Amino acid sequence: MRFAGMRDGDGAVVVGALSDDGTELTAIADLETFWSSPAAHLAAGASGAAVPVLPGSLVPPVLKSARVVCVGLNYADHVAEGTFRDQEFPPFPTLFARWPTSLSVDGAEVPVPSGEDGVDWEGEVVAWVGSDLVDATPEEALAAVIGYSTFNDITSRRAQKHTSQWIVGKNGDNSGPLGPMVPAAEVGDLREGLEVQTRVNGEVVQHGSTTQMIYGVGETLSYISKTFTVHAGDLLATGTPSGVGYARTPPWLLQPGDVVEVEVDGLGVLRNRIVDNSHRHPAAE
Numbered sequence: 001m002r003f004a005g006m007r008d009g010d011g012a013v014v015v016g017a018l019s020d021d022g023t024e025l026t027a028i029a030d031l032e033t034f035w036s037s038p039a040a041h042l043a044a045g046a047s048g049a050a051v052p053v054l055p056g057s058l059v060p061p062v063l064k065s066a067r068v069v070c071v072g073l074n075y076a077d078h079v080a081e082g083t084f085r086d087q088e089f090p091p092f093p094t095l096f097a098r099w100p101t102s103l104s105v106d107g108a109e110v111p112v113p114s115g116e117d118g119v120d121w122e123g124e125v126v127a128w129v130g131s132d133l134v135d136a137t138p139e140e141a142l143a144a145v146i147g148y149s150t151f152n153d154i155t156s157r158r159a160q161k162h163t164s165q166w167i168v169g170k171n172g173d174n175s176g177p178l179g180p181m182v183p184a185a186e187v188g189d190l191r192e193g194l195e196v197q198t199r200v201n202g203e204v205v206q207h208g209s210t211t212q213m214i215y216g217v218g219e220t221l222s223y224i225s226k227t228f229t230v231h232a233g234d235l236l237a238t239g240t241p242s243g244v245g246y247a248r249t250p251p252w253l254l255q256p257g258d259v260v261e262v263e264v265d266g267l268g269v270l271r272n273r274i275v276d277n278s279h280r281h282p283a284a285e
Contacts, residue, residue, distance in 0.1 A: 006057050007057050068234070104272070111276065130232055177270045192211070
């Protein structure tokens with residue numbers, strides 16, 4: 001079963017179950033109601049009539065107040081290929097934040113910001129938190145995860161590297177395509193291995209496994225919960241394997257017209273087209 005958000009005719013977001021072909025959605029609850037008790041809503045399942053998914057109507061089922069916490073440098077082979085190759089693994093995960101407004105969905109167009117030579121791909125898995133966590137143990141934190149999604153942490157490398165803080169380069173418009181949520185019970189333990197593959201115009205550029213993660217989902221959420229409360233509806237992006245574009249010789253970045261796909265075992269495929277910066281500007285009247 002896959003769950004997604006959809007904007008209705010009044011502009012409100014409902015969460016529901018997608019049909020196998022992605023053409024229909026059966027509503028469960030409005031966004032706020034769903035995240036007030038997500039495990040109960042998933043257990044109850046969808047009811048009522050399925051409605052057609054209209055072009056552009058799907059949206060990430062993410063609260064405006066949600067925190068999107070991302071783990072950088074979480075695969076050893078990715079650390080070895082990039083800027084940090086000569087450094088030891090830090091004792092704690094390297095974390096940065098995305099705004100919910102940077103997230104998009106399968107099929108969304110991703111613009112290249114001005115000042116960038118292109119944008120870079122980072123295929124990975126996102127974990128959805130289903131209950132609040134305060135000073136949680138790793139076991140408690142992992143048990144609070146209710147689902148996983150395919151994710152592409154598309155990055156503006158020039159902006160990312162202007163300073164030691166990565167926020168600007170990680171929050172480009174539409175730069176976080178997020179797939180439907182698959183319940184955690186159907187996915188199992190990431191440590192047992194999900195294959196993550198990224199393709200650019202059909203060519204495989206990343207191929208890794210979640211068994212290679214340095215910091216596990218439970219351990220990372222536990223660590224975060226020692227400092228701030230992790231709420232139901234927050235997300236954790238778990239990092240990317242090797243094969244990113246900036247680390248290649250010569251560097252290879254996504255250009256307008258390119259199509260990037262991320263596929264994760266059991267979670268599905270994200271497919272997004274890269275467009276030029278003019279798509280970020282309001283149309284002239």
